[in-house]
Amino acid sequence: xxxxxxxxxxxxxxxxxxxxxxxxxxxxxxxxxxxxxxxxxxxxxxxxxxxxxxxxxxxxxxxxxxxxxxxxxxxxxxxxxx
Numbered sequence: 442x443x444x445x446x447x448x449x450x451x452x453x454x455x456x457x458x459x460x461x462x463x464x465x466x467x468x469x470x471x472x473x474x475x476x477x478x479x480x481x482x483x484x485x486x487x488x489x490x491x492x493x494x495x496x497x498x499x500x501x502x503x504x505x506x507x508x509x510x511x512x513x514x515x516x517x518x519x520x521x522x523x
Contacts, residue, residue, distance in 0.1 A: 449461035460470060470476075473493035480486055 449463045451459045451461050468490055475491040477489040
Protein backbone atom coordinates (compact mmCIF):
# COMPACT_ATOMS: atom_id res chain seq x y z
CA UNK A 442 0.00 0.00 0.00
CA UNK A 443 1.26 3.42 -0.88
CA UNK A 444 1.34 5.90 1.98
CA UNK A 445 0.36 8.89 -0.20
CA UNK A 446 -3.05 7.75 -1.43
CA UNK A 447 -6.48 8.15 0.12
CA UNK A 448 -8.11 4.72 0.32
CA UNK A 449 -11.35 5.81 1.99
CA UNK A 450 -12.74 8.37 4.39
CA UNK A 451 -15.04 8.30 7.40
CA UNK A 452 -16.53 10.83 9.80
CA UNK A 453 -16.13 10.97 13.55
CA UNK A 454 -19.34 10.81 15.56
CA UNK A 455 -18.89 11.66 19.21
CA UNK A 456 -15.72 9.79 20.16
CA UNK A 457 -16.10 7.04 17.55
CA UNK A 458 -15.18 6.62 13.90
CA UNK A 459 -16.29 3.91 11.49
CA UNK A 460 -13.78 1.89 9.51
CA UNK A 461 -14.83 1.98 5.85
CA UNK A 462 -15.85 -1.42 4.44
CA UNK A 463 -13.15 -1.21 1.75
CA UNK A 464 -10.45 -0.90 4.44
CA UNK A 465 -11.96 -3.66 6.62
CA UNK A 466 -12.00 -6.02 3.63
CA UNK A 467 -8.48 -5.13 2.47
CA UNK A 468 -7.03 -5.64 5.97
CA UNK A 469 -9.27 -8.59 6.87
CA UNK A 470 -10.62 -6.84 9.98
CA UNK A 471 -13.32 -8.97 11.63
CA UNK A 472 -15.69 -8.59 14.60
CA UNK A 473 -13.72 -8.86 17.84
CA UNK A 474 -10.41 -7.74 16.31
CA UNK A 475 -8.69 -4.83 18.04
CA UNK A 476 -6.87 -1.85 16.56
CA UNK A 477 -3.59 -0.57 18.08
CA UNK A 478 -2.93 3.07 17.32
CA UNK A 479 0.50 4.72 17.25
CA UNK A 480 1.16 8.39 16.52
CA UNK A 481 4.46 8.83 14.67
CA UNK A 482 6.84 11.74 15.33
CA UNK A 483 5.75 13.38 12.05
CA UNK A 484 2.07 13.34 13.16
CA UNK A 485 1.02 10.43 10.94
CA UNK A 486 -0.91 7.58 12.51
CA UNK A 487 -0.06 3.89 12.24
CA UNK A 488 -2.77 1.32 13.02
CA UNK A 489 -2.06 -2.36 13.67
CA UNK A 490 -4.81 -4.98 13.53
CA UNK A 491 -4.69 -7.41 16.45
CA UNK A 492 -6.68 -10.50 15.52
CA UNK A 493 -9.16 -11.99 17.98
CA UNK A 494 -7.80 -15.17 19.49
CA UNK A 495 -9.64 -18.31 18.46
CA UNK A 496 -9.14 -21.80 19.72
CA UNK A 497 -10.18 -24.19 22.42
CA UNK A 498 -11.80 -21.61 24.72
CA UNK A 499 -13.01 -19.13 22.08
CA UNK A 500 -16.65 -20.19 22.57
CA UNK A 501 -16.41 -20.85 26.32
CA UNK A 502 -19.30 -19.20 28.14
CA UNK A 503 -18.33 -20.12 31.69
CA UNK A 504 -19.78 -22.34 34.39
CA UNK A 505 -23.07 -21.38 35.98
CA UNK A 506 -22.17 -23.01 39.28
CA UNK A 507 -25.13 -25.35 39.76
CA UNK A 508 -23.08 -27.43 42.20
CA UNK A 509 -21.19 -25.99 45.15
CA UNK A 510 -17.52 -26.96 45.15
CA UNK A 511 -14.66 -26.66 47.61
CA UNK A 512 -11.48 -26.44 45.58
CA UNK A 513 -9.24 -27.22 48.56
CA UNK A 514 -11.14 -30.43 49.34
CA UNK A 515 -11.93 -31.53 45.77
CA UNK A 516 -8.57 -30.90 44.08
CA UNK A 517 -4.89 -31.23 44.88
CA UNK A 518 -2.36 -28.38 44.41
CA UNK A 519 -2.25 -29.02 40.64
CA UNK A 520 -6.03 -28.96 40.14
CA UNK A 521 -6.33 -32.74 39.73
CA UNK A 522 -9.53 -34.34 41.06
CA UNK A 523 -8.94 -36.38 44.19
